[in-house]
Amino acid sequence: MPVLPHKVLMETKMGLFKKKKDKMTFDEIIAKEDGSVLPYEKSDEEPDINIEEVLEAPAKPAKKKPLTESEKNEKFTCTGCQAEIPLIEMRRNLYVCPQCGKHHKVSARRRMRYLVDPGTFRRIKNSIPFVNPLDYPDYEEKIAGLKEKTGLEEGVLSGVAEIEGYKAVVAVMGSEFLMGSMGIAVGEMITRTFEVADKMKLPVIIFAASGGARMQEGILSLMQMAKTSAAVERFSSHGGLYISILTHPTTGGVSASFATLADITLAEPGALIGFAGPRVIEQTIGQKLPEGFQRAEYLEKHGYVDEIVGRNDMRSELAHILRLHEKRRK
DSSP states (O other): OOOOOOHHHHHHHHHTTTTOOOOSHHHHHTBBSSBBBBOOOOSSSOOOHHHHBBBOOOOOOOOOOOHHHHHHHHHHEEEOOOOOOEEHHHHHHTTTTTTOOOOOOOOHHHHHHHHHHOOOOOBBOOOOOOOOOTOOOHHHHHHHHHHHHHHOSSSSEEEEEEEEEEEEEEEEOTTTTTGGOHHHHHHHHHHHHHHHHHHTTEEEEEEEEEEEOOOHHHHHHHHHHHHHHHHHEEEETTOOEEEEEEEEEHHHHHHTTGGGGOOEEEEOTTTTTTTSSSSHHHHHHTTTOTTTHHHHHHHHHHOOOEEEEEHHHHHHHHHHHHHHHHHOOO
């Protein structure tokens, strides 16, 4: 089969992603030997959600604060080429090095600001109370400190917004919040993202960035893998479009669940994507891994990622996919 230009490939996928594939159903996969199934019910009914209760009022565009003299003179050292670049220039370039193109980490709030149309974002409320199931020392204090420092309620920011006029439910994981680790609250917020999208008949876009399951919550954090995967399955069975963007790093339980179950999978250049880290794998198998193993470029070459999209092009690329989706629905 000839290799198609990525735009044609995306249009092809948009026409095919709803078709039923020859694979086991979700119920068949989780069926027990005695013929019973785990407590998950597929339903054609819409999620029982009151949209106005779970969504906040549209956020007003934030006013830019004037830079202080120290901020104007502050330098950012690129870890890719070691160049000293003015911080103000890095911010304008969305933390992509203008000299070598290395994509540095960006906060969830900053990513959401540059991605969505100003004044259209309505945050999905986080009504999940804090829990410390293992009585992990200083866990509550750490979460409280991160909330104050990052401005996030938890490790993911999600809401309904528009991208170049096309509406979608967007979730952005924040690596600045305990490495975007997935615990009970993050699992619930990702699940609610799909439920809100299902109720509103909108596509889902998720920017994954995570070190995996949150160790402070033990087995309950691992259970979020099944919960979020079930949410994706139900959304998909209702004909919803799900776009996943894998950013650096996407690892552990997040890469092994909802982040890699999308209809269309994009990735940022150089992103580390995998379950266990390369050093752990090398120590386990006693072999040297191929160069670039688990990087976005390697995974695109082997068919795991549909396309690598630079951060400066991501907004227009997502708008293009949403435009195709809108045309198909009509």
